[in-house]
Amino acid sequence: MSHSATHTRTLIFSPAIRIFHWFRALSILILVITGFYISWPFLVAPESNDVQVQSYIRFAHLVFGFLLTAVTLVRFYLFFFGKSDIERRSIQDVLSVKSWLVQLRSYLWSGHLHKAGVYGPLQFVTYAAISFAALFICITGLVLYANVYHLGMGGMMWEPAAWITAQMGGLAEVRIWHHYLTWVFIIFTVIHVYMAVWSGIRFKHNSVDSIVSGYDYHKK
Amino acid sequence: MDTHAALYQQGKARLDMLRQLKARTPHSLENKMMENEITRRDFMKWSASVTAMLALPLPFSSLVAEAAELADRVPLIWLHMAECTGCSESLIRTDTPNLDSLIFDHVSLEYHETLMAASGWQAEENLEHAMEAYKGRYLLAVEGAIPTANNGSFLTVGCKGHTGLEIIKHAAEGAAAIISVGTCAAFGGVQAAHPNPTEAKGVHEVIDKTVINLGGCPPSEKNIVGTLMYYIMFGKLPALDMFNRPKWAYGARVHDNCERRGRFDAGEFVEEFGDQGAKDGYCLYKLGCKGPYSYNNCPTERFNHHTSWPVLAGHGCIGCSEPNFWDDMADFEKPLGRQLLHGVDATADTVGAVILGATAVGIGAHAVASIFAKPLEE
Numbered sequence: 040m041s042h043s044a045t046h047t048r049t050l051i052f053s054p055a056i057r058i059f060h061w062f063r064a065l066s067i068l069i070l071v072i073t074g075f076y077i078s079w080p081f082l083v084a085p086e087s088n089d090v091q092v093q094s095y096i097r098f099a100h101l102v103f104g105f106l107l108t109a110v111t112l113v114r115f116y117l118f119f120f121g122k123s124d125i126e127r128r129s130i131q132d133v134l135s136v137k138s139w140l141v142q143l144r145s146y147l148w149s150g151h152l153h154k155a156g157v158y159g160p161l162q163f164v165t166y167a168a169i170s171f172a173a174l175f176i177c178i179t180g181l182v183l184y185a186n187v188y189h190l191g192m193g194g195m196m197w198e199p200a201a202w203i204t205a206q207m208g209g210l211a212e213v214r215i216w217h218h219y220l221t222w223v224f225i226i227f228t229v230i231h232v233y234m235a236v237w238s239g240i241r242f243k244h245n246s247v248d249s250i251v252s253g254y255d256y257h258k259k
Numbered sequence: 260m261d262t263h264a265a266l267y268q269q270g271k272a273r274l275d276m277l278r279q280l281k282a283r284t285p286h287s288l289e290n291k292m293m294e295n296e297i298t299r300r301d302f303m304k305w306s307a308s309v310t311a312m313l314a315l316p317l318p319f320s321s322l323v324a325e326a327a328e329l330a331d332r333v334p335l336i337w338l339h340m341a342e343c344t345g346c347s348e349s350l351i352r353t354d355t356p357n358l359d360s361l362i363f364d365h366v367s368l369e370y371h372e373t374l375m376a377a378s379g380w381q382a383e384e385n386l387e388h389a390m391e392a393y394k395g396r397y398l399l400a401v402e403g404a405i406p407t408a409n410n411g412s413f414l415t416v417g418c419k420g421h422t423g424l425e426i427i428k429h430a431a432e433g434a435a436a437i438i439s440v441g442t443c444a445a446f447g448g449v450q451a452a453h454p455n456p457t458e459a460k461g462v463h464e465v466i467d468k469t470v471i472n473l474g475g476c477p478p479s480e481k482n483i484v485g486t487l488m489y490y491i492m493f494g495k496l497p498a499l500d501m502f503n504r505p506k507w508a509y510g511a512r513v514h515d516n517c518e519r520r521g522r523f524d525a526g527e528f529v530e531e532f533g534d535q536g537a538k539d540g541y542c543l544y545k546l547g548c549k550g551p552y553s554y555n556n557c558p559t560e561r562f563n564h565h566t567s568w569p570v571l572a573g574h575g576c577i578g579c580s581e582p583n584f585w586d587d588m589a590d591f592e593k594p595l596g597r598q599l600l601h602g603v604d605a606t607a608d609t610v611g612a613v614i615l616g617a618t619a620v621g622i623g624a625h626a627v628a629s630i631f632a633k634p635l636e637e
């Protein structure tokens with residue numbers, strides 16, 4: 040018995056984009072948790088101070104901080120220079136008032152936007168904003184890093200870090216902004232996950248699994 | 260080492276030049292030391308420690324010693340603006356005069372409102388005379404912020420009623436170098452804290468010359484005298500950091516050299532004042548220590564003849580050497596993450612959690628509505 044497929048599938052997310060997405064997700068999760076510890080060390084002191092609790096957690100924060108920094112840079116590069124233009128095409132929708140209206144109405148259960156690229160206009164703008172937020176939190180993180188590790192890479196970053204510190208009005212301001220931005224990521228993540236699940240259910244395609252498998256499905 | 264050799268020559272030449280100038284009084288530093296029972300040996304030790312503090316190699320200590328003796332050749336004008344005189348106090352208020360206060364006494368101090376005998380018209384005359392006689396040569400030290408609102412009229416000094424703003428502009432013109440002593444002169448200090456009704460500013464914001472900022476409320480006597488010594492010795496400004504503070508003093512964070520740092524790394528924190536952790540010398544981060552955001556040499560140089568400093572005494576650093584510290588470092592006994600935001604009287608975490616809660620409610624409502632919404636027909 041043979042039956043023909045009911046859906047066609049297209050590859051929308053390259054392996055690189057998917058891998059980086061999950062690296063980002065993982066690093067943000069760990070950075071938020073370790074970041075809150077750094078902000079208010081909530082674990083009780085260890086039995087012996089050979090166990091450098093704060094240092095280990097700060098170390099984890101930095102490892103994933105550097106991972107996030109690397110992914111953020113590569114993702115900026117891929118957006119502009121990646122082979123597929125499926126992300127870049129969405130700019131057409133961002134520039135079209137009609138697309139905005141159709142998209143916003145579709146969130147209120149009416150109609151459906153046939154997108155030029157892979158993202159809707161509001162979605163595109165949100166992702167752009169979160170990418171810049173990532174850039175900013177990485178920069179402030181690196182400035183803080185340069186102040187903790189004075190040699191090697193920290194030392195190399197010292198001059199630009201000092202310049203940024205001066206522009207921001209001192210190291211306390213750098214750290215305060217680093218903290219504020221943490222909340223931007225938390226709130227973004229909650230909305231992002233909901234919207235991904237909801238769109239999959241509502242529009243019956245391009246749901247959560249596309250960022251895992253890379254494929255989007257359309258009814259024949 | 261080559262740059263050090265060049266610097267040494269520069270210092271040597273500068274001191275030879277100073278030696279040619281007339282001493283202010285016949286009373287030499289040696290006499291003053293004898294009167295105060297400070298031995299030559301103490302003096303050599305002091306020179307060596309100042310050399311080390313300035314991050315110079317040991318051979319420079321002979322220059323430091325010489326510069327100390329010649330300090331009376333360098334005219335110094337010290338102005339008081341909107342301030343509390345705590346910085347002067349930090350320097351001169353010692354029970355036994357030590358070398359730092361003695362050197363300050365020995366510098367050719369032409370004008371200092373707290374210390375001079377003159378008052379009224381005579382004081383004004385002294386200032387004008389000093390600025391005229393040593394034009395282009397004097398070292399100008401300023402203590403206190405400069406109110407600028409209403410054309411500076413929130414601060415008038417002396418019998419002629421000049422505003423601080425006028426005085427500072429005039430004095431800066433003829434100065435060879437300008438030192439802002441303390442956070443008020445450097446960054447505005449408490450006068451410039453929110454809402455800053457007098458629009459008080461740091462000296463460098465009202466004149467257009469390079470100013471050395473000695474942050475600190477107050478700066479330690481070491482940092483004041485060290486800066487004077489550097490200028491006397493070399494006749495130029497030391498290497499400065501991002502806020503024009505001398506790197507030898509403000510090059511590292513308080514946190515970098517703090518004696519409790521091991522406790523910090525281990526995660527051993529004082530939870531409240533007077534608990535067992537406090538007795539055991541745990542880290543004060545959770546009680547609001549701002550050492551991680553403050554550049555200063557307090558842990559190594561300390562205050563009051565190297566006796567103690569805030570963290571050693573059991574209270575966190577309040578970041579007093581940083582710009583805008585009254586606002587940025589508040590609350591002094593809570594870490595930055597728990598700072599109350601202006602206007603809402605809540606922490607960033609509370610605000611974040613409220614927004615998160617609102618988001619969750621919105622999502623819930625949208626999800627429920629979605630169940631009842633008409634399915635999409637294509």
Ligand code: HEM
Nearest residue numbers: 070071074075077078104105177180181183184218221596
């Ligand atoms: C989503 C990304 C990130 C989040 C959510 C995050 C979160 C946080 C939080 C909440 C703090 C404590 C701030 C406070 O005192 O209140 C912190 C501190 C810090 N973060 Fe991040 N961070 C992120 C990315 C990074 C990156 C990319 C770096 C650098 C590579 C970095 C390096 C640091 C450093 C060095 C500190 C201070 C540690 C110390 O002073 O000992 N962070 N972070």
Ligand code: SF4
Nearest residue numbers: 517520542543548550
């Ligand atoms: S007491 Fe302050 S400066 Fe010292 S280690 Fe703790 S946080 Fe750092």
